[in-house]
Amino acid sequence: MEAHRQLTPSPARTGIDPVCGMTVDLDRPRGGKVVHGGREIGFCSARCKAKFEADPEKHLGPKKAPEPQPAGTEWTCPMHPEIVRKEPGACPICGMALEPKGVSLDEANPELDDMRRRFRLSLLFTVPVFLLGMSDFLPGMPVQHALGGALSWIELVLATPVVLWAGLPIFQRGWASVRNRSPNMFTLIALGSGVAYAFSVLATLLPQGLPENMLVHGAAPLYFEPAAFIVSLVLLGQVLELRARDQTRGALKALLGLAPKLARRIEGGTERDVPLAEVQRGDVLRVRPGEKVPVDGVVVEGHSSVDESMISGEPVPVEKEPGSKVTGATVNGTGSLVMRAERVGEATLLSRIVRMVSEAQRSRAPIQRLADKVAGMFVPLVVGVAVLTFAVWMVAGPEPRFAHALVNAVAVLIIACPCALGLATPMSIMVGTGRGAGAGVLIRNAEALEAMEKVDTLVLDKTGTLTEGKPRLVTVEALDGATGPEVLRLAASLENASEHPLAHAVVEGARERGAATAGVTGFTSATGGGVSGLVEGRRISVGSGRYLETLSVPLAPAAAERAETLRAAGQTALFVAVDGRLSGLFGVADPIKDSTAEALRTLGEEGLRVVMVTGDSRTAAQAVAGKLGIGEVRAEVLPAQKSEVVTRLRAQ
Numbered sequence: 001m002e003a004h005r006q007l008t009p010s011p012a013r014t015g016i017d018p019v020c021g022m023t024v025d026l027d028r029p030r031g032g033k034v035v036h037g038g039r040e041i042g043f044c045s046a047r048c049k050a051k052f053e054a055d056p057e058k059h060l061g062p063k064k065a066p067e068p069q070p071a072g073t074e075w076t077c078p079m080h081p082e083i084v085r086k087e088p089g090a091c092p093i094c095g096m097a098l099e100p101k102g103v104s105l106d107e108a109n110p111e112l113d114d115m116r117r118r119f120r121l122s123l124l125f126t127v128p129v130f131l132l133g134m135s136d137f138l139p140g141m142p143v144q145h146a147l148g149g150a151l152s153w154i155e156l157v158l159a160t161p162v163v164l165w166a167g168l169p170i171f172q173r174g175w176a177s178v179r180n181r182s183p184n185m186f187t188l189i190a191l192g193s194g195v196a197y198a199f200s201v202l203a204t205l206l207p208q209g210l211p212e213n214m215l216v217h218g219a220a221p222l223y224f225e226p227a228a229f230i231v232s233l234v235l236l237g238q239v240l241e242l243r244a245r246d247q248t249r250g251a252l253k254a255l256l257g258l259a260p261k262l263a264r265r266i267e268g269g270t271e272r273d274v275p276l277a278e279v280q281r282g283d284v285l286r287v288r289p290g291e292k293v294p295v296d297g298v299v300v301e302g303h304s305s306v307d308e309s310m311i312s313g314e315p316v317p318v319e320k321e322p323g324s325k326v327t328g329a330t331v332n333g334t335g336s337l338v339m340r341a342e343r344v345g346e347a348t349l350l351s352r353i354v355r356m357v358s359e360a361q362r363s364r365a366p367i368q369r370l371a372d373k374v375a376g377m378f379v380p381l382v383v384g385v386a387v388l389t390f391a392v393w394m395v396a397g398p399e400p401r402f403a404h405a406l407v408n409a410v411a412v413l414i415i416a417c418p419c420a421l422g423l424a425t426p427m428s429i430m431v432g433t434g435r436g437a438g439a440g441v442l443i444r445n446a447e448a449l450e451a452m453e454k455v456d457t458l459v460l461d462k463t464g465t466l467t468e469g470k471p472r473l474v475t476v477e478a479l480d481g482a483t484g485p486e487v488l489r490l491a492a493s494l495e496n497a498s499e500h501p502l503a504h505a506v507v508e509g510a511r512e513r514g515a516a517t518a519g520v521t522g523f524t525s526a527t528g529g530g531v532s533g534l535v536e537g538r539r540i541s542v543g544s545g546r547y548l549e550t551l552s553v554p555l556a557p558a559a560a561e562r563a564e565t566l567r568a569a570g571q572t573a574l575f576v577a578v579d580g581r582l583s584g585l586f587g588v589a590d591p592i593k594d595s596t597a598e599a600l601r602t603l604g605e606e607g608l609r610v611v612m613v614t615g616d617s618r619t620a621a622q623a624v625a626g627k628l629g630i631g632e633v634r635a636e637v638l639p640a641q642k643s644e645v646v647t648r649l650r651a652q
Helices: 046-054 056-060 110-137 142-147 150-166 168-179 185-205 224-256 349-362 366-396 401-415 419-438 446-454 484-495 501-512 545-550 557-568 596-605 618-628 639-651
Strands: 014-016 023-025 033-036 039-042 262-267 270-275 284-287 296-301 304-307 318-320 337-343 457-460 472-478 520-526 530-535 538-543 571-578 581-589 609-613 632-634
Touching: 033 046, 110 150, 110 168, 110 224, 142 150, 150 168, 150 185, 150 224, 168 185, 168 224, 185 224, 185 366, 185 401, 224 349, 349 419, 366 401, 419 446, 457 639, 472 484, 472 501, 484 501, 484 520, 484 530, 484 538, 484 571, 484 581, 501 571, 501 581, 538 545, 545 571, 557 571, 557 581, 557 618, 596 609, 596 618, 609 618, 609 639, 618 632
Parallel strands: 457 609, 609 632
Antiparallel strands: 014 023, 033 039, 262 270, 262 284, 284 337, 296 337, 304 318, 472 581, 520 530, 530 538, 538 571, 571 581
16 A cells, blocks of 8 residues: 555654653654644653643643634625625624624634623723712612712713723714614614713713703712712623624534544654644545544555444444545544545534524524614614604603703613614524534524524434434343354344444343453454354354345244244344354344433424334334334334435425
């Protein structure tokens, strides 16, 4: 193979021991090496390695700042996907913070950090302003008598950093909405809090310039408290919203995090670990037992079983041999594989899934068009009502009329703000698709999410969905004068060399029963049939009845009848032959999950029709369905035919 051709040796790779600072050969470090945060770290001695492992952060120094978004990253608005910018900022239509289209493990959220800082400062100053404002209601007004004219100046000093610094993004977005002729929630908030603050500043600086009808008990009314309180509440809402969006993207980051950080590349007969980003199409990689497959590709050497449950949802490992396709982030079993990379980076299936879910989060549900239309008309209507309120109180309100008119007009602007109307639908889509992705449910778009409400039939697979997907040895029966423990010991010795899930069930069952296994020679395997080999000089064969018949091992009618009984109980029947004679019958079952019965009962109460579709035999499928009370079963359905079953059910 090309991968094993002797080429010029690669140059030595060096690194710095983070404990003592010495230069270390990463290929042959004296003290060993570790992989931390996706990076290889070598040590000059075992003592340095032990010190590092005790407290890695201490020796790595301060945490590196997150890497900037890669060049070409586009930013878009969750509420208005048509808005696309080359850099972060606020949406010109709704004022929401833009977010990157792609998903990166290293991305930070500067908008959330900034809003948190502003909210904390605003809270620090708003609380005393609020207490001073509420002191008017204390009997005898002791605070007013104690502070006198200084009270208004204290409130001014406390409210100014809240409104002018902490609330700056609110006013920037409010002004942008006016400039772009796209009134939104920030238009109303900026107008309401701005008017209240501006009037209070004027009343504090020039109280003698105010008309008599604006005074309350001879003093100018101040609205620093509502201005600061409004800003703090809006900032709190922004923090909660941005945190929800960040947590939703966290589900996508978790999906990306399934991929390994390193890949073991074979070059010129030597192997070395390289960062995943350096893997190119056509590279030959080794996947060792228990490791994750780094990228999508094809097996060129070796045999193993791979856990593909993160892609297919099927927990039973899939056997791989030369020519088999493998998918990045799936987990290799106990065998070693050599693969050729075919799809890397953004082209891998995992990256495409993340991109699909990210796009689904930004898609628009049909009901969102109605919400957007109502919100677009609502803001101008609220401004008009606020103006009308001010005019009515100025004409017909009690004295001081201006004070009452201003307070009520600002109240209309703030209370009638359509924040929830504009945010509810997109936020529900983001959270729904994000939580679904975290649970392994991929939602194509918002329209599909909305259509789920109309679903009346649920089609379920059996293995790994209703059952645990982890076969266990349940029945061991000896035939033709053999003994059960001996047949189990011989069969487990043979199956120890196999990667098949049923083989693991037999080996694990023998271990639980205290059977000691022996070595095997001349091992052969027939895909989908069974295995054969020599154990202690005896020819042992384990597999289906059809497989043993190909080996000229006759099946007694009583054994075939007993096997059918096991299948009726939901077990998979395995026959064991010793030296060409049928000697044992095993029953392997996939236990039903503890939560399945309760889940199906809840679905039934919701009025959903449940249909089980499986590739298992009709007898085994009916056994499981009977235990769970499932009335409709489609058995012996090949994977490629399952979509046809769904199509037929839709037609009904």
